[in-house]
Amino acid sequence: SGASIEQDSDRVTLSLSSGAKATILLYGATVISWTINDRELLWLSEASALDGSKAVRGGIPLVFPVFGPPRAGTAVEALPQHGFARINKWNLLGRIEDEAGISVDLGLSSDSLDEDTKSKWPHSFGLIYSVKLTADTLETKMVVQNPDPSNSFDFNVLFHTYLRIPDVDKIGVQGLDSLTYRDKTLGGSEHPESAETIKITGETDRVYMNAPDKVTVLSDGAPLFTVTKLGLKDVVLWNPHTSSSKMGDWAPAEGYKNMVCVEAGSVASFQNLEAGAAWEGGVVHKAHL
Ligand code: TA6
Numbered sequence: 001s002g003a004s005i006e007q008d009s010d011r012v013t014l015s016l017s018s019g020a021k022a023t024i025l026l027y028g029a030t031v032i033s034w035t036i037n038d039r040e041l042l043w044l045s046e047a048s049a050l051d052g053s054k055a056v057r058g059g060i061p062l063v064f065p066v067f068g069p070p071r072a073g074t075a076v077e078a079l080p081q082h083g084f085a086r087i088n089k090w091n092l093l094g095r096i097e098d099e100a101g102i103s104v105d106l107g108l109s110s111d112s113l114d115e116d117t118k119s120k121w122p123h124s125f126g127l128i129y130s131v132k133l134t135a136d137t138l139e140t141k142m143v144v145q146n147p148d149p150s151n152s153f154d155f156n157v158l159f160h161t162y163l164r165i166p167d168v169d170k171i172g173v174q175g176l177d178s179l180t181y182r183d184k185t186l187g188g189s190e191h192p193e194s195a196e197t198i199k200i201t202g203e204t205d206r207v208y209m210n211a212p213d214k215v216t217v218l219s220d221g222a223p224l225f226t227v228t229k230l231g232l233k234d235v236v237l238w239n240p241h242t243s244s245s246k247m248g249d250w251a252p253a254e255g256y257k258n259m260v261c262v263e264a265g266s267v268a269s270f271q272n273l274e275a276g277a278a279w280e281g282g283v284v285h286k287a288h289l
Helices: 115-120 241-246 253-258
Strands: 004-007 011-015 020-025 030-036 091-097 101-109 126-134 137-145 153-159 162-164 171-174 180-183 189-192 204-208 214-219 222-230 234-239 259-273 278-287
Touching (some): 004 101, 020 101, 030 137, 137 153, 171 259, 214 259, 222 259, 241 253, 259 278
Antiparallel strands (some): 004 011, 011 020, 101 126, 126 137, 137 278, 153 259, 171 214, 204 234, 214 222, 222 278, 234 259
């Protein structure tokens, strides 16, 4: 596959001779770029911090162990929105090359968290995040380990993918019809989805529950991306539209016209991980260029 890996102090870049390339910031293990023949397929805010001062605005931030604003009275109540995985530095564990492409494994464990975070979520855990690049796919997979011999813990996990698109007005999303979704622009109330092809006409922030594994993003009626989840229950569809002006790290202002978040995860309810057990789930992002 003519694969190569370059690593420096804060990021690792995978590339294939076929013209595919991906860059992962060790901070948050955040994929910040995925290109095929130099065409950028992820949206990254031009005002995003990339220095580890705050979560990256764009690319594929990781959500663990809680999705959204933690609710009072739960074990995660003291954690920041979307948890701590995206705001900690991960370790590069290793690389695997095969005929289809190249992947890297990154790790984060309870041992690598600061005392303050550990005090807010006092569970032993291990995360192994694999990012695999092939000619036309970017695969992201997470293993969650619970090494504690006697206590289980609950978690959410989600891959918060910002897909780059030519024009949000020409987007259609397929694969979520006939599902029930929670509408976060309407206080989380549940609604039935009927549209075969969902259009983004304004601020959209929906958690589609128990979704089929494949979502297709059409641009001008033709498939541009397919997002196929494995071992994950839900799909979040998000575009802030003009409400993006409230985010200090969102640029350019019109950037919402060039992105749609299709986020696979298990977030509508908490997943319980038994003592000594491990869990795995992931997403295959495929570009149809
Ligand atoms: O995934 C959608 C969402 O939960 C939205 O509600 C919005 O908050 C978005 O995540 C971004 O969250 P962030 O903490 O990165 O600003």
